[in-house]
Amino acid sequence: MRIVPLITACLVAAVLFGLVIERDRFFALVTDLSPRDDAVAADDPAVTEPFTDDIPAAEAVAEGVVRVMAKRSVAREVDTQVRLRGETQATRFVSVVAEVSGKIVSPPLRKGAFVQEGQDLCTIDPGTRESSLAEAQARLAEAKARRPEIEARIPEAQARLAEAQARLEEARINATAASRLSEDGFASQTRVANTEASVQSAQAAITTADSGVAAAKGGLESLQASIESAEAAVNRAQTEIDRLRITAPFAGVLETDTAELGSLLQPGGLCATVIQLDPIKVVGFVPENEVNRVEVGAIAGARLNQGPDVQARVTFLSRSADPTTRTFRVELTVPNSDLAIRDGQTAEILIQSRGEMAHVLASSSLTLNDEGTLGVRTIDAESAALFMPVTILRDAPEGIYVTGLPDQVDVITVGQEFVTDGVPVAPSFEEVIQ
Structure with a gap:
C-alpha cells in the first residue's frame, strides 16, 4: 500500500478544513509565517503590530463561532396557483339511437355537419303504422259513440226500481187492510193470502230492478274501460309514428355519419353521434392535499397543447374522490363559439x-x-443556527417561493451545510456586502 496518496489526502483535507472552518486562523497563521520586508516594516509601524490587529472588530470571531453568509428575508403576499394536467371534453356527447325498427328512407348527413336542436337526422319507413293508428282511432270513436246509449240505461233502470218500490208499498197497505177485515169477519182468508202474495211479488220486482240498475252502471264502467283501452291504443300507434323521425337532441356537430339510406335499424341501432363543443369543458383532477385551495368560481386559465390559451372560471369541484387515484374532478367552462378547441386536447390548467x-x-x-x-x-x-422546515409553493425566475417561516427571518445562504442547531454563527449579510 502506497503511503504517499494517503499523506497527500490528509494534507488536502487539512488545508480545506483551514480554508472553510478555520478560515480566519488559517490566514493569520499564513501571514505570520510569510517573510516581511524589513524596510517596509521600518517605514510602516502598523506592520510591526500583530496581524490580528488589522482585522476589523466585526470580522473578529470567538472560538467555535462559524462565519456564514445570510440574507434578511421579509415575507410578502403572493398569489398562489394550483397547477394541474387535464384535457378538454365536449359539454355533451350523445349517441342517438332508434327506438323502433324499420328501413331508413332519408339521405344521410355526413360527419362534421352542424345540426340544430330538433333537426331530422334519420327517418324510418312508417310501414303499416299509420293503418294501425287509424284502426285504433276508429275503435275509440266507436266506444265513445256508445256512451249516450249506456248512460241512458241507468235512469231507465232507476225508474223501474222506483216503480217496484211503489208497488211494494201498495201491496203492504192492501195486506194490512185485508188482515184487519179478516179479524172482524168482513174478509175471507183467500183475500188475505192474495194480498200477502202481492207483497212478495213486489219485493221480487224490487230485487230485479236493483239488478237492472247495477247492470246499467256496470255497462257504463265497462264502456269507460273500453274507451281508455282505445285511447291507449291510439297513443301507442301515435308514439310509434312519432319515433319514426329521429331528431337532434341539441345543437351541435355530427361526430359520425347518420344511418345510410336503405339500411335497417333495430331498436337501439345507432343513427348518429352528436357532440356539443360550445361551450366546452376543460377537466382536470386535483390531489387531495391541494383540494382545499380550489373553490368554485375561482379564476383559472388553461394552456392547450395545440390551440389558444383560454381563461375561465371553475364551474365544478367534485365532492367525491376517485377511488383509484384519490383525486377530485375539477371542471372549467370555456366559450368556444368558433369551435377552435377540440374534444380531447391536452391542457395545462392553472x-x-x-x-x-x-x-x-x-x-x-x-x-x-x-x-x-x-x-x-x-x-x-442568540445568533445560533436553527433549522426550520418550509413548504415550496412554486418556482419563479427570481427564486423559490416558500412558506412556513416567520414574517421576518435571517436565512443562512452560504455555510448552512457546516452548522447544526445551536451552533453559534457570525453572519455576513448579503445586503450589506452588496
Whole structure:
C-alpha cells in the first residue's frame, strides 16, 4: 500500500478544513509565517503590530463561532396557483339511437355537419303504422259513440226500481187492510193470502230492478274501460309514428355519419353521434392535499397543447374522490363559439387560489435535516443556527417561493451545510456586502 496518496489526502483535507472552518486562523497563521520586508516594516509601524490587529472588530470571531453568509428575508403576499394536467371534453356527447325498427328512407348527413336542436337526422319507413293508428282511432270513436246509449240505461233502470218500490208499498197497505177485515169477519182468508202474495211479488220486482240498475252502471264502467283501452291504443300507434323521425337532441356537430339510406335499424341501432363543443369543458383532477385551495368560481386559465390559451372560471369541484387515484374532478367552462378547441386536447390548467405570505429564496438555500425534512438554516435571537422546515409553493425566475417561516427571518445562504442547531454563527449579510 502506497503511503504517499494517503499523506497527500490528509494534507488536502487539512488545508480545506483551514480554508472553510478555520478560515480566519488559517490566514493569520499564513501571514505570520510569510517573510516581511524589513524596510517596509521600518517605514510602516502598523506592520510591526500583530496581524490580528488589522482585522476589523466585526470580522473578529470567538472560538467555535462559524462565519456564514445570510440574507434578511421579509415575507410578502403572493398569489398562489394550483397547477394541474387535464384535457378538454365536449359539454355533451350523445349517441342517438332508434327506438323502433324499420328501413331508413332519408339521405344521410355526413360527419362534421352542424345540426340544430330538433333537426331530422334519420327517418324510418312508417310501414303499416299509420293503418294501425287509424284502426285504433276508429275503435275509440266507436266506444265513445256508445256512451249516450249506456248512460241512458241507468235512469231507465232507476225508474223501474222506483216503480217496484211503489208497488211494494201498495201491496203492504192492501195486506194490512185485508188482515184487519179478516179479524172482524168482513174478509175471507183467500183475500188475505192474495194480498200477502202481492207483497212478495213486489219485493221480487224490487230485487230485479236493483239488478237492472247495477247492470246499467256496470255497462257504463265497462264502456269507460273500453274507451281508455282505445285511447291507449291510439297513443301507442301515435308514439310509434312519432319515433319514426329521429331528431337532434341539441345543437351541435355530427361526430359520425347518420344511418345510410336503405339500411335497417333495430331498436337501439345507432343513427348518429352528436357532440356539443360550445361551450366546452376543460377537466382536470386535483390531489387531495391541494383540494382545499380550489373553490368554485375561482379564476383559472388553461394552456392547450395545440390551440389558444383560454381563461375561465371553475364551474365544478367534485365532492367525491376517485377511488383509484384519490383525486377530485375539477371542471372549467370555456366559450368556444368558433369551435377552435377540440374534444380531447391536452391542457395545462392553472387555478388561482387565495394569496399567502411567502419568502423568496435562492434554491441553494434549501437543505435537509437529519430526518430528511426540507427546510432552511436560520439565525435565532442568540445568533445560533436553527433549522426550520418550509413548504415550496412554486418556482419563479427570481427564486423559490416558500412558506412556513416567520414574517421576518435571517436565512443562512452560504455555510448552512457546516452548522447544526445551536451552533453559534457570525453572519455576513448579503445586503450589506452588496
